[in-house]
Amino acid sequence: MAYPTNYKYSKDHEWIDAKGDMATVGITDYAQHELGDVVFVELPAAGTKLTAGKQFASVESVKAVSEIYAPASGEATESNALLQATPETINNDPHGAGWLIKLKLSNAAELDALMDAAAYEKYIEEKKKEASA
Amino acid sequence: MDSVTSPTKVVLRKTPLNALHRRLGAKMVNFGGWDMPVEYPSSGGLVAEHKAVRGGVGVFDVSHMGDIRIHGAKKTGGALAAVQHLCMNDASKLAIGQAQYSAMLYPNGTFVDDVIVHRLGEDDYLLVINAGTREKDIAWVRKNTSGFDCVVDDLSDAYTQLAIQGPRALNVMRKLTDANLEAVKNYWFTHGTACELKNTLIARTGYTGEDGFEIYVPADLETSERVWNAVIEAGKEFGILPCGLGARNTLRLEAKMALYEHEISDTINVWEAGLERYCKMDKGDFVGRAELEKARVQGLTRTLVGLEMTERGIARDGYRVVNKAGEAIGVVTSGSPSPTLGKNIALAYVSPSMSALGTAVCVEIRAQNCAAQVVATPFYKRMRTVAQKS
Numbered sequence: 001m002a003y004p005t006n007y008k009y010s011k012d013h014e015w016i017d018a019k020g021d022m023a024t025v026g027i028t029d030y031a032q033h034e035l036g037d038v039v040f041v042e043l044p045a046a047g048t049k050l051t052a053g054k055q056f057a058s059v060e061s062v063k064a065v066s067e068i069y070a071p072a073s074g075e076a077t078e079s080n081a082l083l084q085a086t087p088e089t090i091n092n093d094p095h096g097a098g099w100l101i102k103l104k105l106s107n108a109a110e111l112d113a114l115m116d117a118a119a120y121e122k123y124i125e126e127k128k129k130e131a132s133a
Numbered sequence: 134m135d136s137v138t139s140p141t142k143v144v145l146r147k148t149p150l151n152a153l154h155r156r157l158g159a160k161m162v163n164f165g166g167w168d169m170p171v172e173y174p175s176s177g178g179l180v181a182e183h184k185a186v187r188g189g190v191g192v193f194d195v196s197h198m199g200d201i202r203i204h205g206a207k208k209t210g211g212a213l214a215a216v217q218h219l220c221m222n223d224a225s226k227l228a229i230g231q232a233q234y235s236a237m238l239y240p241n242g243t244f245v246d247d248v249i250v251h252r253l254g255e256d257d258y259l260l261v262i263n264a265g266t267r268e269k270d271i272a273w274v275r276k277n278t279s280g281f282d283c284v285v286d287d288l289s290d291a292y293t294q295l296a297i298q299g300p301r302a303l304n305v306m307r308k309l310t311d312a313n314l315e316a317v318k319n320y321w322f323t324h325g326t327a328c329e330l331k332n333t334l335i336a337r338t339g340y341t342g343e344d345g346f347e348i349y350v351p352a353d354l355e356t357s358e359r360v361w362n363a364v365i366e367a368g369k370e371f372g373i374l375p376c377g378l379g380a381r382n383t384l385r386l387e388a389k390m391a392l393y394e395h396e397i398s399d400t401i402n403v404w405e406a407g408l409e410r411y412c413k414m415d416k417g418d419f420v421g422r423a424e425l426e427k428a429r430v431q432g433l434t435r436t437l438v439g440l441e442m443t444e445r446g447i448a449r450d451g452y453r454v455v456n457k458a459g460e461a462i463g464v465v466t467s468g469s470p471s472p473t474l475g476k477n478i479a480l481a482y483v484s485p486s487m488s489a490l491g492t493a494v495c496v497e498i499r500a501q502n503c504a505a506q507v508v509a510t511p512f513y514k515r516m517r518t519v520a521q522k523s
Binding site for chain 1: 174447469
């Protein structure tokens with residue numbers, strides 16, 4: 001799967017799609033593949049304050065709980081309601097319909113510290129090499 | 134997302150089929166120091182593998198498990214005496230060709246490991262043990278049998294062990310061997326030619342709660358891969374899937390089968406684990422018997438129960454069990470979504486006063502108390518035909 005070139009990516013495999021100070025956040029295709037079938041998602045309530053690098057959600061497969069870290073700081077304005085009934089949406093469309101939250105950014109400059117698509121693709125190539133060593 | 138790969142380079146042990154699993158694109162995981170497949174994305178992953186075993190057939194590489202042979206040096210029954218001393222079940226009840234679930238205990242009545250004891254011959258026994266306890270178990274066996282007239286062989290690296298499990302496992306095995314499998318009841322075994330390998334041990338045992346077989350073939354690479362491929366080929370018409378440790382765990386959990394370091398360990402005794410059925414106190418002395426007798430008189434301070442979540446949330450290994458007032462009453466030993474039941478289930482140790490069926494409890498999931506209730510186990514029981522009942 002191609003990584004959208006207008007998204008930014010964190011080392012923890014989250015993506016963020018920002019337009020001005022409004023952003024959408026999700027986990028990447030690499031992350032959903034590592035997890036396996038998603039069975040349960042725990043998302044923050046609207047109004048929750050997020051701090052970059054801190055856990056704000058969890059995504060669970062049958063065998064593991066994965067902590068999801070905020071790629072940027074701000075306020076969660078909406079959680080993806082679709083994921084309660086159909087958590088597998090994250091597996092099927094991680095960069096689109098499987099989005100986790102909408103985030104009102106408090107400091108858009110934080111995005112500069114994140115990777116662009118090319119850098120992220122290189123990053124996960126390294127990860128895959130490590131894993132198969 | 135938190136890291137799923139270990140940053141430091143640890144040298145893991147590999148089964149002969151390791152390269153094959155990687156060629157299949159299996160997701161690998163460190164299990165007790167072994168590089169093992171946890172699931173195969175190309176099959177559809179854990180849930181698909183689990184369902185294949187329940188509805189058809191699946192095949193597992195379980196070569197990481199260990200094998201210890203204890204046999205009599207001079208036909209004086211020394212091997213039986215040794216096994217009886219080491220293990221809590223009554224091995225004297227075994228006919229040649231029969232196996233039993235058992236356990237080796239410490240003097241205080243807690244678990245060294247659980248084992249399947251197979252009676253291979255007159256005074257000849259094979260103990261199949263867990264992967265993570267291989268070295269500990271062999272050292273324990275050698276130490277505790279030094280006074281007995283028997284020989285102990287560590288055969289753990291000699292075999293590639295495959296588990297073929299599911300209602301169609303018998304159909305698959307019929308294509309691979311001309312041994313009379315119908316005569317091999319549950320927990321019995323035979324030796325026969327399988328995949329052109331003479332004298333192959335074929336046991337009707339498993340860790341899934343389904344009908345199934347475990348076969349033991351020579352561990353050389355060529356044989357291992359050839360047999361695996363033959364099993365896959367024979368199973369194609371039944372929808373066979375390669376299955377990893379992820380499905381192995383969800384299957385055994387539904388069937389309420391213990392996992393070492395979870396439901397049984399060196400701090401848990403036989404009564405707490407609810408395994409009294411396999412502990413024959415009247416057979417004679419064995420390691421741990423005296424302390425077990427005392428413990429039986431003293432009574433239980435905790436007991437193993439099944440839980441089913443009644444609120445949204447997945448109970449997992451190590452999570453605290455609390456009562457409605459939020460007071461700690463126990464701990465989850467194994468917890469996971471159940472693909473067969475479509476519910477979130479768990480095994481947990483709780484105070485005996487909270488162990489009655491239907492008791493409402495809570496599981497602490499990331500600082501929130503989620504409601505659950507005590508339910509009967511096993512969570513899943515396969516349908517048996519009259520012919521299969523044994």
